[in-house]
Amino acid sequence: MSRITLSDLQSCFDDLQVTTHILRHIRIMLNGVFAYAAKRGIIPLEAPKMVSLIDMVARKEPNYIKRKRFTDREIEWLWNHSEDNMTAKHVLIYIYTGMRFKEFQSITEDDVHDNYIDIVQSKTKAGIRIVPLSDKVLSLLPVERVPAYSDFYYRFNELMKLMGTVHTIHDTRHTFISMLTEAQVDARLIKKIVGHASDDVTEDTYTHLSLESMLEAVNKI
Secondary structure, eight states: OTTOOHHHHHHHHHHOOSOHHHHHHHHHHHHHHHHHHHHTTSSOTTTTHHHHTOOSSSSOOTTOOOOOOOOHHHHHHHHHTTTTOHHHHHHHHHHHHOOOHHHHHHOOGGGBOSSEEEEOOOSSSTTOEEEEOOHHHHTTOSOOOOOOHHHHHHHHHHHHHHHTOOOOTHHHHHHHHHHHHHTTOOHHHHHHHHTOOOOOHHHHTTTOOOHHHHHHHHTTO
């Protein structure tokens, strides 16, 4: 710790091929480590200031993650294996609801209704919403609870290897939005279903959507 310089830290950040969001989390972690070391006399008290000086912009920029839609053939494969593979069933539910990983994992029995789910925990204010359940999703129920992220991440990647493809978990959400767009569902309605915030005042008036209109939209896919 005492030999680490700002140049060392900057070099590490420059080499990381991750998103800015993850870089912020790494810097928060480093703040904690350096503060711990300073309090115990391992490094000088002023040393933690180095972390705040790390340049988060001057780094290599393949940090943009390109989203990839699940193909129709891949989705068909998932359906064909949904009876004997719980992860395939979970992935299909993500694909046909557009929920974020944590949203699905956090729902309780009280949040689930006949044809919709109440999302009461989300990363954004717009994420607190009703998620309509299409007939395809209802056909997949009941389903086991989604495991912790690390466990599901491993199972998801093993499933992708079995399918002979590469995807991120977030690709399921991207696929849902893509399918609704392809089905010519109104963009404002898509935003409300997936919990995207609107930066348009006129779109903000498009809030009193009936469950029926949402169900009609998701059943188009």
